[in-house]
Amino acid sequence: MRLHVVDHPLVAHKLTTLRNRETDSPTFRRLADELVTLLAYEATRGVRVEEHEISTPVAPARGVKLAQPKPLVVPILRAGLGMLEGMTRLVPTAEVGFLGMIRNEETLEASTYANRLPDDLTGRQVYVLDPMLATGGTLAVAIRYLMERGADDVTAICLLGAPEGVEHVRKAVGEDAPVQIVLAGMDPGLNDLGYIVPGLGDAGDRLYGVV
Numbered sequence: 001m002r003l004h005v006v007d008h009p010l011v012a013h014k015l016t017t018l019r020n021r022e023t024d025s026p027t028f029r030r031l032a033d034e035l036v037t038l039l040a041y042e043a044t045r046g047v048r049v050e051e052h053e054i055s056t057p058v059a060p061a062r063g064v065k066l067a068q069p070k071p072l073v074v075p076i077l078r079a080g081l082g083m084l085e086g087m088t089r090l091v092p093t094a095e096v097g098f099l100g101m102i103r104n105e106e107t108l109e110a111s112t113y114a115n116r117l118p119d120d121l122t123g124r125q126v127y128v129l130d131p132m133l134a135t136g137g138t139l140a141v142a143i144r145y146l147m148e149r150g151a152d153d154v155t156a157i158c159l160l161g162a163p164e165g166v167e168h169v170r171k172a173v174g175e176d177a178p179v180q181i182v183l184a185g186m187d188p189g190l191n192d193l194g195y196i197v198p199g200l201g202d203a204g205d206r207l208y209g210v211v
């Protein structure tokens, strides 16, 4: 499993405003959207392409196009939905599937309440979207499920992570798993409630106007 924390001044700038408690929901949504597009550029470095021949107005030319089967993007509801448009802006031909997952705020265990994925994930390259990687419970369940269903390459794009969450996912999927985690920032740790510190609070609530 590989971890990539994106080091870019624009990402750091947008992340700082995103964290700020003074940032309102519309601005939070816009920043999350912009950040995902920047992260997706890094995260899709290994997206599979195949040779493609075209003709320019001047001459025949050889290039590439996205390979089949198409990449699959899976936002984890609810908060991951706030990252979908930013991702599909960069990869508009990707297929989209959905997982609805909720973390029990007392036990911190993740459970799945919705699942709308293609039947066959064999050989699929999958991009999972979830802004927060805290204990890692949610992402570990999601990635293991996608791999059990046949996905052979999974990249998780998250805005913020904590070291214990990353290690939890690493243990759950295995060191040699074809899994990549791309983060805009890695924070020092979690508080007693399992929230990332300093983090940005509850991503779902901030995206969808509860606070």
Ligand SMILES: O=P(O)(O)OC[C@H]1O[C@H](OP(=O)(O)OP(=O)(O)O)[C@H](O)[C@@H]1O
Binding pocket: 076, 077, 078, 079, 080, 101, 102, 103, 104, 108, 110, 130, 131, 132, 133, 134, 135, 136, 137, 138, 139, 165, 194, 203, 204, 205
């Ligand atoms: O790494 P973990 O400890 O599992 O925590 C992270 C999860 O918690 C949040 O979702 P939440 O369960 O609050 O659901 P929501 O997206 O509906 O707000 C977040 O979006 C992740 O999915």
Ligand SMILES: O=c1cc[nH]c(=O)[nH]1
Binding pocket: 132, 134, 194, 195, 196, 197, 199, 200, 201, 202, 203, 204
């Ligand atoms: O810090 C955290 C942890 C889990 N979920 C969130 O929305 N924020």
Ligand SMILES: [Mg+2]
Binding pocket: 079, 202, 203, 204, 205
């Ligand atoms: Mg939440």
